[in-house]
Amino acid sequence: MSAVALVPVALLGVLVGFAVPPLAGRFATRPAHFPAPSRRGRWVWLSPAVTGVVFVGLAVALGDDPALPVFLAVASVGLVLAVVDLACLRLPDPLVLAAALLALGGLSGAALLAGVPGRLPGALAGAAVAGGTHVLLALLPGSRLGFGDVKLVAVLGLPLGWLGRDALLAGLLLPHLLHGGVVLGLLAARRVRRDTLLPLGPALLAGSWLAVLLA
Template structure:
């Protein structure tokens, strides 16, 4: 991947990171009030978004599905922010990511003449969705069906990348979330009955699955 492309996509990610907070406030329920951001936090969002985009460029390369991965990542950054604000994954945003995944990957499969990868993407979505439905139905589960729907959407790009990426993308979110919960409990920042958002871990785990898979 040419350095100029990598830098350009990273800069695009940084621009996305700048608008994520304002977009997230529009979808937060109840509406979130703007908060002043100072110091290093001003750079955190754009830096994270730029890193996400750059990682996808390196992992996906010149695959025609790269724009699809970037579009899902952009929506995912907003979803993560909303979930952190109000413990919700709004259906319109999840639907936007799902439409991007289905339509974009279908187009990429046609352009590249690789219909088998589209089958893998659809299979990944089905496996990820079914696995999280089962988790949501377990006694005492705190997994919401917004999480289930997001997991199914993320299963499509993971399935496009292959079995290893899909397995990593299914396991890593729960390892990340579990580690975070244990750390917060140990630090006495939360209680056992405190509800914590899973969406950011699902998105981070899926990104790692693509990058590492």
Template sequence: MSAGLVTCVALLGALAGAGAPAAARPLVARSPAEGPLRARRGPQPGLDLPAAAGNAPVPPSAARSPRFALRSARSLRSARSLRSARSLRSAARSVGFPAVMAGLGALVFGGLAAALGIDPALPAFLLVAACGLVLAVVDLACLRLPDPLVAAATFGGGLGLAGAALAAGTPGRLLGALAGAALSLAAYVLLALLPRARLGFGDVKLAAALGLPLGWSGWPTLWLGLLLPHLLNGVVVLALLVTRRVRRDTALPFGPAILAGAWLAVLLS
């Protein structure tokens, strides 16, 4: 490991992190819940119901129907998700956020350089990390992981690892990377299909993309990369619940935990 290499890569990461909020801005779409709720001026009395096209009063017979209760519950969940997304967006727009992201980018890139050293696969890992910084900002802002950016991380990282395998004469490691992506995809699909699962298929696709570099690093790294996101997310959610910053049914992003878990797995391998 060269101190000069780590320093140069960390500076590159600081630039990538500082530019992540600007790169994420075009990708930050409105929360799906924001459309029907945003047009209303101030809170409505009682439940904030989706059935109020023009805010017409609801007949008592309709208010007792199961369909009305289901729509009411969905509306409440949407409103809570909207409040969470708005608070995260306001944090992302603060003056110090690019500086925080610059420090985070320097830490992420520098850590990868320290862990991998002069490895032909380092550029591929850095490319995936750069995409991951932008994805984390987008997921924090609007609870979405845009497919184009996940695809860029997948194909860019895959091509970089293929080039590294050819340069080092180790095609077997590329097979390991592909196996890691397939295993990550299968594991997260199963988790997403479990009853009351909070995983979206954006999380599933991101896990498959990160399975490439994790599989390249070896099976212990892959297993650690699959386990750590859930441990990290559990700690964060517990802390937020204890401090009453979120409710049990508040929608929270899982993409940052997947990215952080993969990064830590590479560093600890």
């Protein structure tokens, strides 16, 4: 994709980014843990910058892939989910369902319109593999993996499966490597304890995004 074509994608990302904090605030179940409107200055400016980078990265990685709009839509919902999870350790079902509908419906439409129906089974298989492996992880003794995380992973498996096996495998591994690195860093800095609950959603989303870039 040319640099000129990336400009509207970046602008779209910035515009979407301004909507992320207020939307996330509506889904926060613990308002005391979510910045008040008067204290959201950093979110107001950080969110558009992050969203712009996410959108441009996806556009560069996917190029003329017919599913690019679907990836952008899922990323938009994902950013809201990440902010909510950071604020109150929660991945609201309505947002996860919205991402699932966007991914499944959008990829189905892209497969049919672009004449590549064979890619849709790969997306469905990606969701099944991603969700199934994380169900097993959640059931392990002492696991801190919540079923909100499991549902999100299954949804992210759809676009990753669309891209193929390598992207799916990277999308399954990278989030846990990122999360583990963050946890180790916080432990070393004595910012958290071993029993502190930390959100996994942002790592799941960031790892999936990196997997797309590396695909």
